[in-house]
Amino acid sequence: MNKMLCVLALTFAVVVPAFADDAKTIAQRVDDKWIEAFNKKDAAALTALYTADAVLLPQGVDQPIIGTENIRKFMxxxxNEKLQNMVLPVAQANMIDPNSLYQAGTWSADAGGQQIKGTYMSVIVRDGADWKYRADTWNMMPPPPATVGSGSANK
Known part of the structure; x- marks a missing residue:
């Protein structure tokens, strides 16, 4: 009995971290495809990264964007937005089950000479042989407060 418990504990200790690493690798691979399509300004390729029933919740929309047709219109x-050099590093990704995972991270991009950034969270699922977004939400952080001149009013 003790041998069996040791084997189970060792198996769990080895398999669970590998499962987590796979989630991050899968998520980053899907995100890299998203970045590639975005940099090419390819709305069709971006839309193809989402399942037919996917839901988008970007900042500033008053209703969820649901399904391929609506996602394509959004993309x-x-x-056409003036964003360049977008990056999407995955901070965390975990398998929900063998066919789905969630990820969270930050994003940043250059917008007219100013860096903008925010956070995101996505659910990615196996869709046939591919991994695609089923749910995707993101927001943008407010710009830093304007700095007042370097002079001091208290002399």
């Missing part, structure tokens, strides 16, 4: 507009 058509988004690729």
């Amino acid at each position: 058509d507009q988004m690729v």
Whole structure:
């Protein structure tokens, strides 16, 4: 009995970290495809990274964006934004089950010479042989407060 418990504990200790590493690798691979399509301003390729029933919740929308047709309309507009050098590093990713995971992280991009950044969270699922976003939400952090001149009023 003790041998069996030791084997189970050792198996769990080895398999669980590998499972987590796989989630992060999968998430980063899907995110890299998203970045590639975004940098090419390819709305069709961006839309293809989402399941047919996917839901987007970007900052500033008053209703969820649901399904391929609506996601494509949103992506058509988004690729026209003046954003460059976008990065999406994955901070955390965990498998929900063998066919789905969630991820969270930060993003940043250059917008007209100013860096903007925010956070995101996505659910990615196996869709046939591919991994795709089923749910995707992001927001943008407010710009830093304007700094007042370097002079001091208290002399």
